[in-house]
Amino acid sequence: MMELVLEIKKIPKTGLEAETIKPENFVNKSIKEIEKIEVCSGNGKITLGSIFKISGKTAKNPSEQKIVIVGDASKIKRIGEAMSGGEILLKGDVGPRLGEFMVSGKIIVEGNADNWIGTSMNGGEIIVKGNAGDYMGSSIRGTNRGMRGGKILVDGNAGGEIGYGMVGGEITINGTADSFVGSYMRGGKIVVGNVLMNRIGFSMNGGEISIIDKTFNVPFYFRKIGEEGGFMQYSGDQSFDGKGLLKVQK
Amino acid sequence: MMISDVTCPVCGCGCDDIRVQLDDSKIAKVYGVCIMGQQKFRKSQSPERITKPLKKEDGKFVEISWDDAINEAAEILSKASHSLFYGWSETSCEAMKVGIDLAELTHGFIDGQSSHCHGPSIIGEQSVGIPSCTLGMVMNYADLVIYWGSNPIESHPRHMSRFSTYPRGIYSGEGRRDRKIVVIDTRKTLTANVSNLFFQIKPNSDFELISALRMVLNGKEIPDEVAGLNREEITKLADTMKNCGYGVVFVGLGLTHSKGKSNNVENLYHLVRRLNDFTRFNVIPMRGHYNVAGLNQVLTWRTGYPFAVDFFRGYPCYNPGETSVIDILARGEVDAMLSISSDPVSHFPKKCVEHLAEIPIISMDIVRTPTTELSDLVIPGVITGIDAVGTYYRMDNIPLIAKKIIEPPFDFTHSDEETLKKIYDKILEKKKK
Numbered sequence: 001m002m003e004l005v006l007e008i009k010k011i012p013k014t015g016l017e018a019e020t021i022k023p024e025n026f027v028n029k030s031i032k033e034i035e036k037i038e039v040c041s042g043n044g045k046i047t048l049g050s051i052f053k054i055s056g057k058t059a060k061n062p063s064e065q066k067i068v069i070v071g072d073a074s075k076i077k078r079i080g081e082a083m084s085g086g087e088i089l090l091k092g093d094v095g096p097r098l099g100e101f102m103v104s105g106k107i108i109v110e111g112n113a114d115n116w117i118g119t120s121m122n123g124g125e126i127i128v129k130g131n132a133g134d135y136m137g138s139s140i141r142g143t144n145r146g147m148r149g150g151k152i153l154v155d156g157n158a159g160g161e162i163g164y165g166m167v168g169g170e171i172t173i174n175g176t177a178d179s180f181v182g183s184y185m186r187g188g189k190i191v192v193g194n195v196l197m198n199r200i201g202f203s204m205n206g207g208e209i210s211i212i213d214k215t216f217n218v219p220f221y222f223r224k225i226g227e228e229g230g231f232m233q234y235s236g237d238q239s240f241d242g243k244g245l246l247k248v249q250k
Numbered sequence: 251m252m253i254s255d256v257t258c259p260v261c262g263c264g265c266d267d268i269r270v271q272l273d274d275s276k277i278a279k280v281y282g283v284c285i286m287g288q289q290k291f292r293k294s295q296s297p298e299r300i301t302k303p304l305k306k307e308d309g310k311f312v313e314i315s316w317d318d319a320i321n322e323a324a325e326i327l328s329k330a331s332h333s334l335f336y337g338w339s340e341t342s343c344e345a346m347k348v349g350i351d352l353a354e355l356t357h358g359f360i361d362g363q364s365s366h367c368h369g370p371s372i373i374g375e376q377s378v379g380i381p382s383c384t385l386g387m388v389m390n391y392a393d394l395v396i397y398w399g400s401n402p403i404e405s406h407p408r409h410m411s412r413f414s415t416y417p418r419g420i421y422s423g424e425g426r427r428d429r430k431i432v433v434i435d436t437r438k439t440l441t442a443n444v445s446n447l448f449f450q451i452k453p454n455s456d457f458e459l460i461s462a463l464r465m466v467l468n469g470k471e472i473p474d475e476v477a478g479l480n481r482e483e484i485t486k487l488a489d490t491m492k493n494c495g496y497g498v499v500f501v502g503l504g505l506t507h508s509k510g511k512s513n514n515v516e517n518l519y520h521l522v523r524r525l526n527d528f529t530r531f532n533v534i535p536m537r538g539h540y541n542v543a544g545l546n547q548v549l550t551w552r553t554g555y556p557f558a559v560d561f562f563r564g565y566p567c568y569n570p571g572e573t574s575v576i577d578i579l580a581r582g583e584v585d586a587m588l589s590i591s592s593d594p595v596s597h598f599p600k601k602c603v604e605h606l607a608e609i610p611i612i613s614m615d616i617v618r619t620p621t622t623e624l625s626d627l628v629i630p631g632v633i634t635g636i637d638a639v640g641t642y643y644r645m646d647n648i649p650l651i652a653k654k655i656i657e658p659p660f661d662f663t664h665s666d667e668e669t670l671k672k673i674y675d676k677i678l679e680k681k682k683k
Contacts, residue, residue: 014332015583017563042331042585043357043562075581077572096572115571134571141569144377161513180513184377199457202513203520220473221461239464240520 001066001087002059004034006052008071014042015095016051019078023065023086023105026058034058062086063105069094074114080107083124096133099126100140102150115159116140121169123150131156134178137171138164144184147171163190166207182209185244204237204244211248222246257652258287259340259635262537262645263385263406263413270655277636277656284407294636294656298617301659304628311628316662320669322627323588324676326610330586332562333358336575337592337614339539341631342640342652345666346541346548349590350559352674355681359560359584361575362545363538363592369570370506371535372546372556374515381522383498383532384646385412390419391530394494396432398518399456399504400536403440409536410441414500421496432490434459435504449487452478454509460517463488467524497531506535534646540635541642547649579605589613590666591631595620614666631666632658638665 004026017040026034035049048054052069059065062085073079074093082101093111102121108129115133118126119140132154137147138161146165153172160178163171167187177192179199186206194213201209201222210231218224222236231247256268269281270291280291293299303319304311314322327333335353338346339362353360364372374380388395395414402409410416418425433445434456442448451459455477462476466488474481491497499522505514518533525531537543546556553559555568558575567573575594578584579602586609587594595603596619611625622628634640635652637659643649663669 012331013582014585015581040563044331116569141373142376179510183513197454197509199510199513202457202461202517219461220458220476221465223470237461238470239461239468240524241468 001064002057003066003068004054004056004058005068005070006048006054008069008073009051009053011051011073011075012041012046015075015077016041016046017077019081021048021067021069021076022080022083022088023059023067024062024084026067027062027065028060029058031055031058059086072111074112080105083107093130099124102126104150112156113154118147118150118152120146120148121150121152122148123169125151126153128152128154128156131175132158132173134159134161135164136162137166137169138162146185147188158192162192163188166190182207182244185209201236201242201244201246203240203242204246205240205242206244208245208247211246214249216248218246218248253653253655255653256655257635257642257650258283258290259540259633259642259652260284260286260290261406261540262542263409264540264642264644264648264650265408265412266650272656275656286407290633291636293617294633296617299659300615300617300622300628300630303630304622306626319627319629320672320676323612323629323673324680326586326612326627327352327356327358327588327673328677328680330356330358330584330610332584333586333588334575334578334584335360335588335590336362336594337590338362338545339364339542340591340634341541341666342634342638343541343544343548343642343649344640345590345634345670346545347552348667348670348674350549350552352588352670352677353559354561354564355674355677357561357564359562359573359575359578360549361558361573361578362542364542364546364557365570365574366576366597367503367538367542368506368535369557369574370512371501371515373512373570374519376556377512378516378519378523380519381526381532382534382646384648385414385534385644386648387532388498388534389413389417389422391421391496392419392498393422393428394430394432394490394497396434396491396497396499397441397445398434398499398501399436399506399508400500400502401435401439401441402500402536403444405502405538406536409500410444414498415444430490430494432487447487447490449479449483456505456508456514457510457517459484460514460521463491464517464521464524467492467521467528491525491531492528494529494531497525497529499531499533500536501533502536503538537645540644543645543647544641544643544649547643547647576602585609587611589615589621589625590670591615593619593621595624614669629669630658630660630663632663632669634666638667640665640667 038045065086072092084103096114097116102124104124112130113132139146144165157175158177165184173192176194179197183202222234234246257266271279431445433442459477553566560573613625639654
């Protein structure tokens with residue numbers, strides 16, 4: 001895999017919207033050409049060359065391209081939007097809307113990630129080694145079709161409204177998530193350590209949520225249906241006869 | 251001289267039956283208005299009114315000419331790379347229209363108080379849909395009125411007497427005696443004192459209560475206690491809702507800003523939708539400022555989105571949580587602000603105000619507030635409904651015309667719309683150069 005390193009020099013105060021940072025935009029280009037690629041900042045556009053010190057090699061096709069971003073990218077939004085292959089490695093924190101509509105490939109965040117990671121993603125893999133924000137794997141505003149495929153793994157804790165409207169794919173959170181996990185969920189799978197305020201599966205009508213913490217207090221709008229493989233099984237949301245499945249470790 | 255049918259420019263009730271007595275082209279007395287309206291009419295004549303443009307030089311305000319003020323405002327906004335246009339809830343829809351043009355011209359960001367007020371209700375409306383009606387229908391038809399997390403006696407003083415509780419409508423002949431008032435709140439408010447049924451719930455447990463009500467309506471078993479209420483109380487509340495002739499829920503900030511926010515409201519809209527299987531039921535958000543609903547209307551009509559619209563790419567972008575005023579200020583993504591008839595410095599979180607202290611602020615207001623003190627430029631505001639004519643939207647999204655009663659205390663501008671139009675033209679002129 002060919003590695004291209006983007007080292008952050010200085011980010012403007014108004015932040016960056018950088019949906020152009022993804023492997024398929026960098027392949028078959030020289031460093032000079034990459035430096036001329038534009039990103040949005042404030043009401044204007046600036047070039048990648050003015051923000052990053054760029055070094056390394058580019059590949060011939062996207063699946064062989066790896067992008068490494070060094071430094072604090074928490075003011076950069078929309079990295080890897082709709083990316084269709086290759087790999088992005090972020091050495092520090094990252095801003096909102098990482099890997100939105102992602103199709104395939106891999107994104108690794110070594111620091112913390114912000115809100116809206118992998119919203120409406122179709123495939124690929126996102127790994128966050130720190131904490132993640134709200135609305136992970138959920139739908140974008142204006143639709144309630146959330147994540148459709150792919151995988152998200154968070155080592156730390158996550159924010160609220162994870163997997164809103166999720167229809168497929170898999171989310172794993174090793175730590176605790178804030179309330180409202182899997183609202184309007186219709187498919188896919190969420191595995192989470194624990195959920196705050198035991199608000200989970202609001203209007204859930206399919207899919208599966210597993211909770212590892214034995215002390216989790218199952219909300220009253222889930223009905224017990226049995227047990228299997230060391231997990232108690234519940235069905236809900238009962239306030240409208242939803243058919244979601246909630247598993248809690250015994 | 252007595253002017254009748256004046257529309258009050260304070261809260262979302264939009265009382266349009268006020269009478270104002272003029273004496274020597276000054277307001278002498280105002281009849282039929284609540285205490286909040288009384289204050290607003292009085293403030294319009296107050297010696298504290300800002301009557302001249304002020305510019306901060308070496309930490310002190312100095313008076314400048316009107317043309318210099320417009321030029322200065324245009325200079326700040328055209329230099330900025332991402333400006334914020336915030337406020338709008340206390341001005342006319344016509345001024346909002348120019349405000350949206352300004353945001354589009356400078357590729358800035360426009361948002362109003364609804365972003366941190368009834369924003370969750372609007373997000374709920376977008377994802378679930380809202381079964382709603384007008385306040386006139388409430389007056390004529392409703393026999394069950396539920397105030398959920400709202401306290402109209404203190405926030406909308408004439409709401410109960412004009413629309414929901416006391417008036418005699420077509421099918422509510424006896425007025426108060428024909429209606430049942432239910433209050434659901436975390437503490438015993440003044441409104442709870444005049445209600446027929448009061449349910450005191452635990453703080454932050456509205457979501458659970460709504461889910462329990464939905465389960466009861468679905469014929470499911472609920473636990474002995476939910477949200478601090480026992481099973482009998484919840485069943486009684488569900489029966490009251492199911493068996494009424496025409497019910498309406500007024501949603502306040504108690505629901506939109508307790509834990510769960512938009513989810514609480516979404517759950518309530520699901521409940522109201524389900525109740526329409528048994529009877530006629532509606533929900534109306536208790537909007538605060540008199541034209542806070544207007545910004546949602548005008549923005550939706552002009553851009554397709556109700557609030558939190560960012561034009562930084564030249565076209566409207568909408569994603570509350572990312573492009574909403576609190577988030578954008580907390581991230582420090584704007585570098586100039588035009589605040590119109592609002593006081594963000596008093597109401598925003600510390601982190602946002604810290605950022606505001608670093609950027610140039612232009613404020614258009616009628617009196618000095620913490621925001622004008624932090625501003626670099628203060629432009630005198632005009633009160634729509636007292637000094638200028640304008641359109642605004644009541645809480646049930648009915649447009650009303652606000653009358654002009656007296657002349658503003660200055661002659662360089664006659665409305666906020668005119669002031670903004672001048673700034674717009676000036677920026678356009680600078681761009682062409």
